[in-house]
Amino acid sequence: xxxxxxVIALLGHLLLASPSYTASLLITNGxxxxxxxxxxSQLDILIEDGLVEAVGxxxxxxxxxxxxxxxxxxxxxxxxxxxxxxxxxxxxxxYEAVDSRLNELYTGLMHPEFDVRKxxxxxxxxxxxxxxxxxxxxxxxxxxxxxxxxxxxSLVRFDxxxxxxxxxxxxxxxxxxxxxxxxxxxxxxxxxxxxxAFSSLAAKQGNGFWLTHNEHPLINQDGRATLKDARENxxxxxxxxxxxxxxxxxxxxxxxxxxAIISGGQEAWIVREALAESGTPVVINALDNLPGSFDGLGxxxxxxxxxxxxxxxxxxxxxxxxxxxxxxxxxxxxxANGLPYEAAIAAMTSRPAEVFGGKPRMIAPGLRADVVxxxxxxxxxxxxxxxxxxxxxxxxxxxxQTELLKRYLPTEPGLGRAYINP
Amino acid sequence: xxxxxxTLFMRSLFFALxxxxxxxxxQAQPEAFPSTYEAPSGPPVLFKNATIxxxxxxxLDDTDLYIANGQIQWVGAGEIGPxxxxxxxxxxxxxxxxxxxxxxxxxxxxxxxAAHSDGxxxxxxxxxxxxxxxxxxxQDPGFSRALAGGVTAMQILPGSANLFGGxxxxxxxxxxxxxxxxxxxxxxxxxxxxxxxxxxxxxxxRTQAPSTRMGNVAAYRxxxxxxxxxxxxxxxxxxxxxxAAEAAENDSSGASVASALxxxxxxxxxxxxxxxxxxxxxxxxxxxxxxxxxxxxxxxDMAEEFGYRVGTFHxxxxxxxxxxxxxxxxxxxxxxxxxxxxxxxxxDGIQENIALVDRATGGCAIVHSDSDEGxxxxxxxxxxxxxxxxxxxxxxxxxxxxxxxxxxxAKSLGxxxxxxSIEDGKMADVVLWNQDPFSVYAKPLQVYIDGxxxxxxxxxxxxxxxxxxxxxxMGTAQ
Numbered sequence: 001x002x003x004x005x006x007v008i009a010l011l012g013h014l015l016l017a018s019p020s021y022t023a024s025l026l027i028t029n030g031x032x033x034x035x036x037x038x039x040x041s042q043l044d045i046l047i048e049d050g051l052v053e054a055v056g057x058x059x060x061x062x063x064x065x066x067x068x069x070x071x072x073x074x075x076x077x078x079x080x081x082x083x084x085x086x087x088x089x090x091x092x093x094x095y096e097a098v099d100s101r102l103n104e105l106y107t108g109l110m111h112p113e114f115d116v117r118k119x120x121x122x123x124x125x126x127x128x129x130x131x132x133x134x135x136x137x138x139x140x141x142x143x144x145x146x147x148x149x150x151x152x153x154s155l156v157r158f159d160x161x162x163x164x165x166x167x168x169x170x171x172x173x174x175x176x177x178x179x180x181x182x183x184x185x186x187x188x189x190x191x192x193x194x195x196x197a198f199s200s201l202a203a204k205q206g207n208g209f210w211l212t213h214n215e216h217p218l219i220n221q222d223g224r225a226t227l228k229d230a231r232e233n234x235x236x237x238x239x240x241x242x243x244x245x246x247x248x249x250x251x252x253x254x255x256x257x258x259x260a261i262i263s264g265g266q267e268a269w270i271v272r273e274a275l276a277e278s279g280t281p282v283v284i285n286a287l288d289n290l291p292g293s294f295d296g297l298g299x300x301x302x303x304x305x306x307x308x309x310x311x312x313x314x315x316x317x318x319x320x321x322x323x324x325x326x327x328x329x330x331x332x333x334x335x336a337n338g339l340p341y342e343a344a345i346a347a348m349t350s351r352p353a354e355v356f357g358g359k360p361r362m363i364a365p366g367l368r369a370d371v372v373x374x375x376x377x378x379x380x381x382x383x384x385x386x387x388x389x390x391x392x393x394x395x396x397x398x399x400x401q402t403e404l405l406k407r408y409l410p411t412e413p414g415l416g417r418a419y420i421n422p
Numbered sequence: 423x424x425x426x427x428x429t430l431f432m433r434s435l436f437f438a439l440x441x442x443x444x445x446x447x448x449q450a451q452p453e454a455f456p457s458t459y460e461a462p463s464g465p466p467v468l469f470k471n472a473t474i475x476x477x478x479x480x481x482l483d484d485t486d487l488y489i490a491n492g493q494i495q496w497v498g499a500g501e502i503g504p505x506x507x508x509x510x511x512x513x514x515x516x517x518x519x520x521x522x523x524x525x526x527x528x529x530x531x532x533x534x535x536a537a538h539s540d541g542x543x544x545x546x547x548x549x550x551x552x553x554x555x556x557x558x559x560x561q562d563p564g565f566s567r568a569l570a571g572g573v574t575a576m577q578i579l580p581g582s583a584n585l586f587g588g589x590x591x592x593x594x595x596x597x598x599x600x601x602x603x604x605x606x607x608x609x610x611x612x613x614x615x616x617x618x619x620x621x622x623x624x625x626x627x628r629t630q631a632p633s634t635r636m637g638n639v640a641a642y643r644x645x646x647x648x649x650x651x652x653x654x655x656x657x658x659x660x661x662x663x664x665x666a667a668e669a670a671e672n673d674s675s676g677a678s679v680a681s682a683l684x685x686x687x688x689x690x691x692x693x694x695x696x697x698x699x700x701x702x703x704x705x706x707x708x709x710x711x712x713x714x715x716x717x718x719x720x721x722x723d724m725a726e727e728f729g730y731r732v733g734t735f736h737x738x739x740x741x742x743x744x745x746x747x748x749x750x751x752x753x754x755x756x757x758x759x760x761x762x763x764x765x766x767x768x769x770d771g772i773q774e775n776i777a778l779v780d781r782a783t784g785g786c787a788i789v790h791s792d793s794d795e796g797x798x799x800x801x802x803x804x805x806x807x808x809x810x811x812x813x814x815x816x817x818x819x820x821x822x823x824x825x826x827x828x829x830x831x832a833k834s835l836g837x838x839x840x841x842x843s844i845e846d847g848k849m850a851d852v853v854l855w856n857q858d859p860f861s862v863y864a865k866p867l868q869v870y871i872d873g874x875x876x877x878x879x880x881x882x883x884x885x886x887x888x889x890x891x892x893x894x895x896m897g898t899a900q
Contacts, residue, residue, distance in 0.1 A: 090763075091763055091764070091765060091766050091769055092763060092764035092765055093619075093764065093765040093766070094765070094766055125763075126763065129762075129763075243898075267895075270895070270898050287795050287799075289567060289798075290532040290563055290564060290567060290794055290795075291532050291533050291563060291890070291891070291894075292532050292533060292534055292794075293533050293534060293535070294533055294535075296533075297533075297894045297895055298894075298895050298898065321763075322761075322762055322763030322764060323760055323761055323762065323763075325760070326760065329802060329806075329862060332862030332863070333799075333862060335862075335863070336862055336863045336865065375813075379862065380861060380862045380863070381802050381805045381806050381809065381860075381861070381862050382805060382809060382860065382861055382862075383809075384809060384810075384813060401762075401771070401772045401773070404770055404772050405772050405774050405814060408742050408743055408772075408778065409774075409778075409814060417743070
């Protein structure tokens with residue numbers, strides 16, 4: 001295929017795949033959660049050229065090319081899908097199709113410069129599977145694992161764009177017992193290495209490597225530059241569940257002036273006052289209630305409620321990539337265990353964008369129109385997304401899974417299911 | 423004269439051998455590791471004005487339910503004892519106790535440290551001789567969490583590393599020092615088998631058979647052939663014992679002498695083949711981990727070849743592709759509501775899977791967990807599957823969906839005569855919910871097992887804790 005034909009084919013493909021475009025769209029009679037922690041109100045939303053133009057009562061349909069009557073159904077900003085490897089992991093155990101993790105490389109112990117965004121594939125089947133369930137963005141992560149620093153990522157928007165990254169560079173750091181056991185046999189080894197690495201940022205390095213050992217440099221020049229920059233402009237997500245580990249994160253971050261976030265946080269409720277005081281957000285899986293490890297003996301279902309009450313900024317993640325769509329259920333269970341409903345809505349919509357430096361995700365004039373109309377309570381498992389709207393465009397609401405359903409829903413296979421091509 | 427002597431000889435030989443023979447007869451072994459579970463007596467309870475999902479497809483609004491002596495006494499109206507406790511269940515919902523057919527609680531317990539990893543005897547592809555119950559740690563805190571989610575019984579299975587992983591055990595979800603104290607009385611054992619990627623990856627990775635799907639099938643068939651031969655040896659032997667006994671009774675001789683001699687040499691007992699032969703006879707129910715539709719059909723043909731029944735396919739993310747075939751073969755599908763994509767054999771998972779398996783006439787859909795989190799929220803998992811079915815136009819009301827986590831699960835485990843639905847005379851395994859259970863906000867208020875209140879929300883005296891949880895995090899300000 002020559003280049004011209006390739007480009008034409010590519011353009012054709014993109015045109016076919018692009019969602020149906022409406023210049024202006026009016027959603028009427030929505031039970032609208034604008035994305036902060038305010039209660040819902042009955043509102044209309046006018047969207048023009050991908051942006052929310054107006055939000056109010058009785059907006060005129062005359063201005064709109066298309067009108068959707070929400071008929072009282074809930075409307076929210078498109079949700080945050082949690083910390084995932086969406087677009088990085090097509091199939092969990094097909095390792096050549098998984099790019100979220102830096103495995104064995106001999107060049108150093110720490111690679112904060114490992115940037116998973118280079119591997120992001122918006123055409124992964126995971127993206128539409130997640131998007132049609134009402135999710136508009138995720139935090140793309142270098143998978144938590146054995147290393148002290150897993151690498152870097154950032155927010156990415158589920159708009160099928162190849163470079164729809166947003167927000168601050170986010171470095172993923174592991175300081176839990178599991179990873180500590182893999183690196184030096186102690187979680188204290190993480191702090192030893194981190195202290196060395198961060199202290200080195202101040203020192204001048206001649207040879208480009210900061211050596212702790214003849215054969216194994218701790219961190220290379222790019223890594224040091226990454227840390228330096230992230231210290232100024234980025235975010236550090238620390239994987240920590242145990243209360244004592246969380247306090248170590250707070251102390252370290254204070255000392256090195258880091259913008260820190262806790263991920264895991266099963267025992268965060270024990271140190272919630274310190275978390276609130278330092279303004280450190282916590283990303284939890286609100287379903288964690290088992291002592292799955294000795295780091296999480298204090299895991300409990302009202303962790304979210306306790307953190308919120310103490311004034312801690314709260315976010316959710318499910319630990320899932322393929323089933324990231326489960327996060328609504330996670331948030332719903334947090335509400336069932338004492339978290340105020342509107343706080344859960346904020347944690348699922350606008351708060352993650354604020355915390356990770358993305359564009360604002362509220363339903364407000366001038367902001368991008370990433371909006372979902374739900375069949376019912378968006379935090380309940382009795383509901384589903386009826387219509388996802390990204391950039392003011394109606395999502396076709398199809399994925400590989402809806403195509404499979406269309407193939408197998410008919411009771412008569414005819415010549416064979418292979419001939420049922422929706 | 424000779425005949426009489428022969429008969430006397432026979433008789434004495436037979437009776438001399440009898441005490442030795444009885445425990446050797448394959449079909450009549452005494453139960454090993456028997457259940458020691460006995461429900462304490464609980465006071466009779468009258469639930470008034472409840473919405474009852476019976477578990478077998480009915481919904482009864484504004485209805486009373488009476489449990490006493492460990493059993494469901496009546497639904498609707500009837501006599502009550504003078505010592506009955508009344509529970510106002512207006513605006514409350516009642517379901518049978520939930521049942522999970524696929525759990526690894528106890529064999530992969532919390533905390534999940536390496537020394538607790540007792541679920542896969544991944545040292546040979548055929549380990550039908552191992553029993554999951556021998557790995558169960560009764561102090562797993564997961565049991566009490568599942569109880570708070572309304573689970574009253576569950577099958578603990580070995581993992582799926584092996585083609586034949588071993589025997590599963592059905593437990594009542596009651597706290598006990600031993601698994602024997604949890605064992606569901608008279609429940610049949612399960613046999614865990616596995617298709618597909620896991621066995622071939624585990625053993626192929628060691629350059630050992632099986633390393634392919636065709637290797638998987640060859641190894642199953644070889645094992646079944648050995649089991650058939652083992653069963654035939656025992657049948658021949660048992661027949662000989664019977665003939666010899668009859669000959670002794672009838673004072674006859676002749677061919678019976680040969681039979682009597684045969685009784686001298688019982689086949690050697692083999693734990694692996696005990697399990698496999700039990701599955702061939704149908705005494706042990708086959709639970710097969712299998713994702714892909716084509717592989718499930720291969721397995722059904724194999725079952726035909728060897729004359730056994732596949733009871734339940736577990737995981738079956740492609741079960742929707744063969745829902746009719748599963749129903750025709752009376753095979754249950756124990757499935758997740760939304761898991762997919764974690765390996766390539768799970769790539770075609772869709773959220774309508776359970777509803778489509780349920781749609782087939784005679785279909786037996788089950789929601790299973792395979793997860794210490796999911797088992798706590800089987801009602802939520804079922805709710806998600808119900809929603810997807812309804813959105814696909816299948817019209818599934820709550821009274822139908824509840825079967826997926828009660829009656830159908832009980833049927834899969836062979837305990838549906840005893841539990842799994844709210845019917846007179848059945849075990850009083852009952853959950854009282856604060857609302858319609860198919861909601862993220864639904865919670866069990868009370869959970870009864872054999873009529874005994876085993877869990878009550880916000881009641882510390884009815885919230886069991888394992889030994890492991892005692893005295894942890896001392897000094898933490900609550």
